[in-house]
Amino acid sequence: MIEIIWEDDQLNRRQDAEFLQKFLIGRIKERENRGLHRSYVLNLDAGWGRGKTFFILRLAKQLRYFGYVVVEVDAWKDDHADDPMLPVISAIDTEISKFVQIEGEKTNRWEGVVRKGSYIALSVAKGAGMHWLRKFIGEGADELKNLVTDINLSETAKAAAKPVEDAIESSANEFLQVFRSRRSVIEEFKSSFSLFMKDNDCFTAKLPLFIVIDELDRCRPTFSISMLERIKHIFDVDGCVFIVSTNTDQLQKSIKAVYGDSFDSESYLSRFFDRTYRFKEPIIENFVKSLVTQYGVDANRFRIPPGYTLDNYISSGLVFYGLGLRDAAQCIDIIRSFVTIWDEDLKIELSVLLPLAISGQQGKLATPLPKVPDILTEIRNKNGSHTSEWTINFYNEKSNGDSLFRSFLGFLGKAPSESLNTNYARTHQNEWIREYLINEHNYLVQRRGRQEVKVARAWYYWDRIRNIGNVT
Template identity: 35%
Template sequence: MHEEINEWSGDVLQRKRYADFLTQYLVAKKGPFVININAPWGSGKTFFIEHWCEDLKKEHPCVLFNAWENDFSNDPLLSVISCIEKDLSPLLSVTDKNDKKINSGLSKAGKYLKSIAPILARAAVSKAIGKDGLEELQQLNEKDEKAATEIVEKVTEQLIRNNKAVEKAIENFEESLKDLIEKLTCNRSDLKKPLFIFIDELDRCRPLYAIELLERIKHLFGVPGIVFVIATDTEQLKHSVNAIYGSGFDSNTYLRRFFDQSYTLPLPNYIEYAKLLFQELDSDLVDRFVQIGISASGDEKNLWIGNGGDNSGYSKRNDYTLTTEQNNRAELVLLFSLFSAFFKLDLRTQKQCYEKILAITSSVPFGEKLHFAYLIFLVMLETKDPVVFKEYFSFGKDQGHEKKELIKTKFSSFHNIRCKKSQGCLQRG
């Protein structure tokens, strides 16, 4: 007997079960761990991450960092530290909040790391010999070998001092993290290890910001008792890596350096995703659509238009036909999902088509109505293949057969779209 899962409110994709599975897997990990949650843009990653985080807060300290909202920052490390302090400070006792080591350790270490971690040669030279010395260095010729040697020695000394300072700052930073985790989990009976830090929408950030954030997490947060959950459209993140390191760079191998494990969320089917898109559609917009009344597959054959237009065929149930009873939003969901399946649209394109339909509907004068099925067809046709869309409108009003043959020739699908003849709807796809 399967254990009943208390689903999240609005979880039309039924993803809580995946969160429960991942929680059991990650809690069992003893050391620091970084997992990548991969799913295409627009597939509900943020909903998944936010609700999973809320679930975990009942038993674990949690931090939720939206990378894209903090993309304006010059340094991602300070943004993450600020978010950690903001989300975890309310969980500390009054005594722990007054602990200077906990209260300021992360910020001080983070600011110091930011100032000295990028030890570039030019910066190091500037610190060692000053601006005037740097200008002189640029003017050196081969006869100034002795002077150049002295400058190099100064630079080397400065680099060594900086490297030691970096090591010390990292050590202090890690100690501050360990102390914070111990205070959160050992002084309270309701919270336990690990500390979960969720990073969302990293793939939407500027390429350099995204890469720097991954680097900081990898090199500075390797502390037992911390689990990083990084949600990305990994294919898009690969493009960010290539934008920094070049198109020929092996971004796949590079990203594997940062993730101990990857988990790809199962993609929703067409109906599930349409439900996700339409779940918050304003009822006023729903009323602007002509409802065509979709019946279950297998109705009497005289209700349907046959292949030859003579009401023949379709007397038997078709297993590939998705159906619903007429009830406003459900009908919109079904039609949208059917046309998405017919045109084989990916999630991103479905989202774009939905937004376009909303824009068109919102611009319609009050009192006028749109034929929803035909609107979806035209929007998706234009999005999928603009050339065919233009060709479709090159036919006259009396060339319905030619239009149908054009679509049948260019596209194919297991999903049939059939409507009553009296409604003047498309008879197939």
């Protein structure tokens, strides 16, 4: 079963999952043995394209396989709510309800926990938060009154004919004052939640309870901050482990957008997490393969030099020119966009597209096409791995991807009859190029019904990449 969960793991994240499971469960046991509160908040920090969501989804499956309850919260999907507490309570309720013994008194105990949590959220929720309040209190003011019977809402009760939104809005100040004056309700919520989970007669699953939150860095800054505040001050429940997936650098920028550039967002964030776990940088070949698979880039759309697949030709070229993972991700996105707008039946020549994509990604979009080989030389001299040869074997002849691209430019941009009849060295590499030109010429003549088609093939690729560069 574990093998099936991780069967499409291109970045070897299974090792990270196995380590984190042992670490978190071990840390909870250590705290229990020392008589400490058994709660923990882990920040899973990884940049864009590093497979955070892939990892979180499969880690959740793995933990469930070992008998733990896992609550999954997609913070980005719940970003429309004014306050994140009710979305989290809703997700917890959905999962825990599956393990509650179906008996009146025991079910009522869990419903009491939910009501306490909803009661807290009610103090700050309004506007978009009504979507979540309705899950627990329905549409009518009578249900609202029953939920918070210990609050004097005489004026609200009189407004029962009004929508709940109007009733909440008209009493917002009263709710806030009650919330401030009765902070003990938070401790009651935490205590009743923890006691319920410890009672094996009520809750039949293993502890700790895992709550994983994904996509927090994509949310509104105020929502992200509120989520962290709720985890710290309200969901700090004995027996709960939070795993919060973030791009911490991006999240720090979001916090500065609220508090100002001079605000120490790094220190601010650190107080919410017990520890931060960072993925190792993946091997670029695995990273490229992961992105190609994730984006669904179809290798059949390309003409690929002999001895290579789509992903390892791309990764070999990226290593040759010395591009890192962030640059690699952007290059693959350019290639992906190029495929999207390619409306020809003819296959895309990868040996032409990749070097142009790299040049474009490196900010050289204004470079005239004939100067691109010089630009690529500069990129390689500055960043490149000079132990990488990017070798291509054309039968018994050796070449490399850079040389193949330069040779292609010698043919491209001419009218087909000119390029096909040019005297050229009869090498296997040139035959490979000529085969493409013949196929393209025949395709275009058939497609456009003309005997002479000036294609200027390389600038067609370059022009499209420049257009893609205008898409932000």
